[in-house]
Amino acid sequence: MLQQTKSSMKPYIYLFPVLSILFFVFTLGLGISILQSLGYYPGIGLQGFTLQYYREVFRSGAFFSGLLFSFKIAMLSSGIAAMIGISLAYLLVMQRKEYPGLQTVLKLPVIVPHLVAAFLIFTLFSQTGIIARLGMLLGLIESSQQFPALIFDSRGIGILLAYIWKGAPFVFLILYQVLRSIEKDMVEAARNLGASGGDLFFRIFLPLSLPSVFSSFIILFAFSFGSYEIPFLLGPTSPRALPVLAYIEYINPDWTNRPYAMAMNMVLAGISILLVWLYHWIFKHYRYFRKEG
Amino acid sequence: MEKATRKILLMGMSALLILPLGMILIWSVTVSWPFPELFPRELGLRGLGAILQPGAPALESLLTSIRIAVLVTFITLGITIPGGRALGIHEFPGKGFIKIFVLAPLMVSPVAIVMGIHGTFIRLGITNTELGVVLIHIVPVIPYGIRIFTNIFELVGDQLEEQGKVLGAGSVQTFFHITLPTIMPGIISAGSLIFIISFSQYFPTLLIGGGSVRTFPLLMVPYIQSGDRMMAASYSVVFIGAAVLALLAIENVLKLYYRSGTGIAGVFYSGK
Numbered sequence A: 001m002l003q004q005t006k007s008s009m010k011p012y013i014y015l016f017p018v019l020s021i022l023f024f025v026f027t028l029g030l031g032i033s034i035l036q037s038l039g040y041y042p043g044i045g046l047q048g049f050t051l052q053y054y055r056e057v058f059r060s061g062a063f064f065s066g067l068l069f070s071f072k073i074a075m076l077s078s079g080i081a082a083m084i085g086i087s088l089a090y091l092l093v094m095q096r097k098e099y100p101g102l103q104t105v106l107k108l109p110v111i112v113p114h115l116v117a118a119f120l121i122f123t124l125f126s127q128t129g130i131i132a133r134l135g136m137l138l139g140l141i142e143s144s145q146q147f148p149a150l151i152f153d154s155r156g157i158g159i160l161l162a163y164i165w166k167g168a169p170f171v172f173l174i175l176y177q178v179l180r181s182i183e184k185d186m187v188e189a190a191r192n193l194g195a196s197g198g199d200l201f202f203r204i205f206l207p208l209s210l211p212s213v214f215s216s217f218i219i220l221f222a223f224s225f226g227s228y229e230i231p232f233l234l235g236p237t238s239p240r241a242l243p244v245l246a247y248i249e250y251i252n253p254d255w256t257n258r259p260y261a262m263a264m265n266m267v268l269a270g271i272s273i274l275l276v277w278l279y280h281w282i283f284k285h286y287r288y289f290r291k292e293g
Numbered sequence B: 001m002e003k004a005t006r007k008i009l010l011m012g013m014s015a016l017l018i019l020p021l022g023m024i025l026i027w028s029v030t031v032s033w034p035f036p037e038l039f040p041r042e043l044g045l046r047g048l049g050a051i052l053q054p055g056a057p058a059l060e061s062l063l064t065s066i067r068i069a070v071l072v073t074f075i076t077l078g079i080t081i082p083g084g085r086a087l088g089i090h091e092f093p094g095k096g097f098i099k100i101f102v103l104a105p106l107m108v109s110p111v112a113i114v115m116g117i118h119g120t121f122i123r124l125g126i127t128n129t130e131l132g133v134v135l136i137h138i139v140p141v142i143p144y145g146i147r148i149f150t151n152i153f154e155l156v157g158d159q160l161e162e163q164g165k166v167l168g169a170g171s172v173q174t175f176f177h178i179t180l181p182t183i184m185p186g187i188i189s190a191g192s193l194i195f196i197i198s199f200s201q202y203f204p205t206l207l208i209g210g211g212s213v214r215t216f217p218l219l220m221v222p223y224i225q226s227g228d229r230m231m232a233a234s235y236s237v238v239f240i241g242a243a244v245l246a247l248l249a250i251e252n253v254l255k256l257y258y259r260s261g262t263g264i265a266g267v268f269y270s271g272k
Helices: A002-006 A010-037 A052-059 A061-095 A100-111 A114-125 A130-137 A157-192 A197-226 A229-234 A242-250 A255-292 B003-018 B020-028 B046-052 B057-089 B095-101 B110-124 B130-156 B159-166 B171-182 B184-200 B203-209 B216-226 B229-260 B263-270
Strands: B030-032
Touching: A010 A255, A010 B057, A010 B095, A010 B110, A010 B130, A052 A061, A052 A255, A061 A100, A061 A157, A061 A197, A061 A242, A061 A255, A061 B003, A100 A157, A100 B003, A100 B229, A114 A130, A114 A157, A114 A229, A114 B020, A114 B216, A114 B229, A157 A197, A157 A229, A157 B003, A197 A242, A197 A255, A197 B110, A229 A242, A229 B216, A242 A255, A242 B110, A255 B110, B003 B020, B020 B030, B020 B229, B030 B229, B046 B057, B046 B229, B057 B095, B057 B130, B057 B184, B057 B216, B057 B229, B110 B130, B110 B203, B130 B184, B130 B203, B159 B171, B171 B184, B184 B229, B203 B216, B216 B229
Parallel strands: none
Antiparallel strands: none
């Protein structure tokens, strides 16, 4: 405590470098995006402020189907990845053995970049992929055309699979640490009190690790909702994921299209931020609820 | 559930996640594998050879990628260690806001940020340069660095540093002999994470690098798009190999350095 009164500027000096880079690139980038989405773009002679671009974007069918497409994929892939991740963590913790080799190989999908994940899904699930080949061998299909289109399809199955493949091990790595410390503290006692395997999972592991499950879900959601690579490589031409749609508007040679791209970006960012807020809100009440219970 | 059932489930699910990577390995040494055959018809090292032969553009781009990722890692560690220290140890007005603000890049789509700052970078003349690419890569990794170092400093506090000072150590000595070894596990995990994320970036490099900064992912994408599986797989294998080697290097070099270190540093680290 003494030290803080002595030099109250110290933490600000420590934070100065990281905050200045964030202000210069992140805040400025976000600020300019907001201004341009509102039609303020002096570089091409747009001076006024208007909500016209948001209105037009919201009226466009491509935007709406893209928004729905991105949202659906982000929700489903993050939810499924979270479920697989926590199951893996639970199964490993209950072995009460470390299996360091298994833990190491499960890190691989986290290290592998999204571009490679997209390619991996392509080699497995495309109409000439290994699964289609197996189908031919087993006589389930007679030509590659009969294999269901899972890549570049309008339901986005390929995109979904790529995000799940990357996301599940990520959730596992985070949850394994959490579940292991819960196991050390509680499981013996619960067992002695007569808890069954199901009790352990649903009444101890799951409720105690729920904040970590949710925060990893949110990180995955925000990432898959706002990223470009995987829907660009595995997505259909219609509907197009929101980041892909925004980039197409952005590289349009007609610069007056840029405000539309920015408006789409702001809707993307807005939904992610809303979700973070929702997360904090839920957990403020969740903790309160748990203390009561 | 029986323990044995759980073990089978665990191994089965892990295998489903990991084994597909074998497909990439096979495709990288496949020259010909027509549909619907289940096994490659002809194996060879043509794909890997095209990437790894001296003077190949792919090899050059691999070096560019490593150079950028190393720079991003060092700069980000350099700014997030003091930042995490401030947030982990000190109490000060505005701390709550800053703690949320530094995590914001995780939540806001990088597509929005990159497009927003693009024009400014053009005016500053740093598009199409490695400097611009390094700057744009730093933003998404700041949250990870800050989070890891805030947690570590919250845990270790500054008592050890104070003791050192009482015993007469200067600030430089304190930093190199006490702070650095104490937070070494965090430096290793944050460093690996930052390196990997920068190494894997595509979109920010594409827009800010403008095609002049040719990183490995940029060269790889056309092969994935055109469905050239042999080349795409070869790129993937080299990419994963380089990433794994880099991670091993980060871990072992730092550990070795501090194990062999004399005095409190070596003792403290090996005692952990």
